[in-house]
Amino acid sequence: MQLEPFATIADRYQVFFFDAFGVLKNYKGLIPGVGDTFAYLREQQKPVYILTNDASRSPQQLAESYWRLGLHDITPDMIISSGMLAREYLQLKVTQGTVAYLGTENSAHYIESAGLRTLSISELTLENIAEVSALVLLDDEGFDWNTDINKAVNLLRRRNIPVIVANTDATYPVSKNRLAIAIGGIADMLESIVGKQFIRFGKPDAQLFMFAYERVQEQLPTISKRDIVMVGDTLRSDILGGNKFGLDTVLALTGNIAAEEAELRIQSTGIIPTYVCESVVI
Amino acid sequence: MQLEPFATIADRYQVFFFDAFGVLKNYKGLIPGVGDTFAYLREQQKPVYILTNDASRSPQQLAESYWRLGLHDITPDMIISSGMLAREYLQLKVTQGTVAYLGTENSAHYIESAGLRTLSISELTLENIAEVSALVLLDDEGFDWNTDINKAVNLLRRRNIPVIVANTDATYPVSKNRLAIAIGGIADMLESIVGKQFIRFGKPDAQLFMFAYERVQEQLPTISKRDIVMVGDTLRSDILGGNKFGLDTVLALTGNIAAEEAELRIQSTGIIPTYVCESVVI
Amino acid sequence: MQLEPFATIADRYQVFFFDAFGVLKNYKGLIPGVGDTFAYLREQQKPVYILTNDASRSPQQLAESYWRLGLHDITPDMIISSGMLAREYLQLKVTQGTVAYLGTENSAHYIESAGLRTLSISELTLENIAEVSALVLLDDEGFDWNTDINKAVNLLRRRNIPVIVANTDATYPVSKNRLAIAIGGIADMLESIVGKQFIRFGKPDAQLFMFAYERVQEQLPTISKRDIVMVGDTLRSDILGGNKFGLDTVLALTGNIAAEEAELRIQSTGIIPTYVCESVVI
Amino acid sequence: MQLEPFATIADRYQVFFFDAFGVLKNYKGLIPGVGDTFAYLREQQKPVYILTNDASRSPQQLAESYWRLGLHDITPDMIISSGMLAREYLQLKVTQGTVAYLGTENSAHYIESAGLRTLSISELTLENIAEVSALVLLDDEGFDWNTDINKAVNLLRRRNIPVIVANTDATYPVSKNRLAIAIGGIADMLESIVGKQFIRFGKPDAQLFMFAYERVQEQLPTISKRDIVMVGDTLRSDILGGNKFGLDTVLALTGNIAAEEAELRIQSTGIIPTYVCESVVI
Structure with a gap:
């Protein structure tokens, strides 16, 4: 080599x-x-x-993160994130209802900018479950894994709705020697448990x-x-x-x-x- | 039929x-x-x-759970749990060090009764990580999924130790219409992420x-x-x-x-x- | 519904x-x-x-197959086959050497029309193995499974070359009640056995x-x-x-x-x- | 190390x-x-x-193969083959009908010594398919992969019968640099294609x-x-x-x-x- x-x-x-x-x-x-x-x-x-498997922040926020590091050559229009594909899917295919998500409020940007109502899984209740028309997996942060992953399992058992995975990565590095599980890794577990086919965006x-x-x-x-x-x-x-x-x-x-x-x-x-x-x- | x-x-x-x-x-x-x-x-x-894929409690505790329901015909010696196989494995194969676990303190019974020191993953630190000689996955409760599953990933990246899954079930029912993810489901995600072969006990x-x-x-x-x-x-x-x-x-x-x-x-x-x-x- | x-x-x-x-x-x-x-x-x-997961014949041949059935509205330019994606890949990414294939001579059309030399796996020898720059899986017919699938395994153990699967289907129907294994099903077995990542084209x-x-x-x-x-x-x-x-x-x-x-x-x-x-x- | x-x-x-x-x-x-x-x-x-994942020959034949190599210390009773587990399964669980198999006539020994009638997949017809009460995968030789693997697929679509895999290995070496696909590798493909759960014996x-x-x-x-x-x-x-x-x-x-x-x-x-x-x- x-x-x-x-x-x-x-x-x-x-x-x-x-x-x-x-x-x-x-x-x-x-x-x-x-x-x-x-x-x-x-x-x-x-x-x-x-080209980034990142749906945790908008292209604007991603560009700003480079500016803060001193790289000013990067503009939002240069950034192609997997979250943008999820947004395009939602715009084309989900025209009504509320979109539930696993992720931070920042990551919900991709749903909001598709003109759709958002609902964090943590706010899912027996009252609003009937309105949910899609589930989007955006980020590994912003929710309680113990309760909210189980809520997602039961949402998908009750409602036959599309599930969009906006980041296919299973892990990401947090320091020289440490990894964290990304939402793509959680998506694999969920998909295997509910036995349904998810829609994945990202390299x-x-x-x-x-x-x-x-x-x-x-x-x-x-x-x-x-x-x-x-x-x-x-x-x-x-x-x-x-x-x-x-x-x-x-x-x-x-x-x-x-x-x-x-x-x-x-x-x-x-x-x-x-x-x-x-x-x-x- | x-x-x-x-x-x-x-x-x-x-x-x-x-x-x-x-x-x-x-x-x-x-x-x-x-x-x-x-x-x-x-x-x-x-x-x-x-015959039960249950490592959350000892045979004694499992028998008592039937007594409380009014079924007194069940004695601890009639109960064969996957936790007992995990204990036999530990007794035969892990002769020193500390055994880390994911699960409740009750579930740690199977490690303790093998005569080994236990360490909840939540107590794992840079100081004691070198002593850990095995990881046992016992129960889906008793730990914080967000932090402790990630700690388990990084433990297994640093230390090449056997991982024992004491319950192979992916889910269990909690009510008529609701499931919860069992430790076997979490084990599948962990195994796929760290790319190592776990040792599973249970039907x-x-x-x-x-x-x-x-x-x-x-x-x-x-x-x-x-x-x-x-x-x-x-x-x-x-x-x-x-x-x-x-x-x-x-x-x-x-x-x-x-x-x-x-x-x-x-x-x-x-x-x-x-x-x-x-x-x-x- | x-x-x-x-x-x-x-x-x-x-x-x-x-x-x-x-x-x-x-x-x-x-x-x-x-x-x-x-x-x-x-x-x-x-x-x-x-849009067809079919790499067994050229668009021209596929169109003619409809004409023979009495449907003359179909022209070759209306047909988008997975074989065409395989050809585009070969044109862009494989610029030299010989392309080995599993399939019929008809299916080799997609390699030939990319301007590349073809070699049926059955003709692979110790002399010509060094020239092989890619392997394309095109069709389940045209080769002897017993010998040629094993030859493909050993080709991929000796030569680290891209493997292109031009039809992702695992099976296809041959009569009301009978299926046949498609090249996509054979590809899954081969990929699992050699442990390498294949490149798949098709719905x-x-x-x-x-x-x-x-x-x-x-x-x-x-x-x-x-x-x-x-x-x-x-x-x-x-x-x-x-x-x-x-x-x-x-x-x-x-x-x-x-x-x-x-x-x-x-x-x-x-x-x-x-x-x-x-x-x-x- | x-x-x-x-x-x-x-x-x-x-x-x-x-x-x-x-x-x-x-x-x-x-x-x-x-x-x-x-x-x-x-x-x-x-x-x-x-302990051998080998169902191609009886323990007697396996022992003799060592004698021919000059090792006379090996007696048939020292040999524990995965074929013996398949035989025990058949004895306990399949009490009637004909057992179809993929493998050589030698490998059919394990079915015959369970006291059952055997049928090579190549002899399977529309007439005798109704008698088939189990399918056993014994060896990668003794049948034509092109036709007989497809016959096995269609047998399993018509008849809901147990499938026993008497050798879990995916490959075996045939020379210093060459592997061959073992029946366990073919079994994985078949199982994935028919979507049914096979019963595997072997390390x-x-x-x-x-x-x-x-x-x-x-x-x-x-x-x-x-x-x-x-x-x-x-x-x-x-x-x-x-x-x-x-x-x-x-x-x-x-x-x-x-x-x-x-x-x-x-x-x-x-x-x-x-x-x-x-x-x-x-």
């Missing part, structure tokens, strides 16, 4: 899709040098999009890539998939999803996978990035 | 293995008529065992049946598997486990499966009881 | 996505009345696309819908997802995929699901079509 | 359970030195049993260990589980099964797992042997 400098790769593509966590930032803050990379791509007038699923690709085409109609590269730190979401969508892919070794295990992980999963880079630093 | 009266079946077998919940009792208390059935079997001097696994069968043979050395019948309300644990162990099986329609869906469930799962009875009432 | 006449639905939408097997045709031939439906939609100048995955949607937009740029309806006979592919892509959906009871079981299947899977119709006959 | 000499371990235990393939023999024949180990244990009068399931343990107790009634050690080359069958049954376990590095990957595999699976040995050679 040969490591390539990201600078070489940067010159070969016209459009960049970046994963957020493990590529641009980590639990300590911005990954050093990422600011220079963004400045370089801006100078070259190469569009950048951030590696093609819809997130398509959403970003449509934005690219609006801006630069002549761009083809060959001109775009997907950069991520996770084989099963970023690289598998990018590959399947037909993009070239870069595995960046600043997150999930350490340099010494990259080759083994690529071999054992069969998920093969086009390039492997130490980081996206130029 | 033909329903058989339990009385006819009772006369064909010498030893009875009963599931507890859904056969002898439910969320409302003792199933009416069960007392008469136990009296009848006692008169006939036919041994009875209760349909053969070890619980073997444990009961050894008790039978001590008491009645000439009894063969043909003389024993397993009675349960759940196809995937009671009936599958009984069948696989080589026993005849009775599906009782007083719990998980309503009369009108029994045939469809047997057909769609391919788990075929020898008999189907409305109840164990004689 | 209320059955709606397809005629009412036909008047509410501008574009129609149809599944093929179980909706337009079955093992006996064309479903009676389908010709009239196509004539009606043609008169109304409403575009029709056929319910969004990419097939996106492919059809792009065709619609080229022809009718003002059409939105609200104007399109997906019609299928299978909950897990047609209806789940259509729903997730944001389309309204019709379950047609002429294939996989009989009228008397529709409600139970919708309830037990949680996959909810917008409408249920006896057939697409107008 | 510390390697221990097998001689030290041999002196600590009274009874030895050995896996066959990868411990005693491999694709080239007997593992060198195994004869001395058996002679040593015989001198010490320590009973030895061979890591407790029943095989119990069968051997009962033989030990007949011969040496005072032996406890603490006196027995299970020796195998596979974490997921031999070591997991031995651990769960309460035995100490030895991972021998002469089969599935090479010395350099042992630590990583133990770490990543969480299946922890009591000892790791280069081989069972003394």
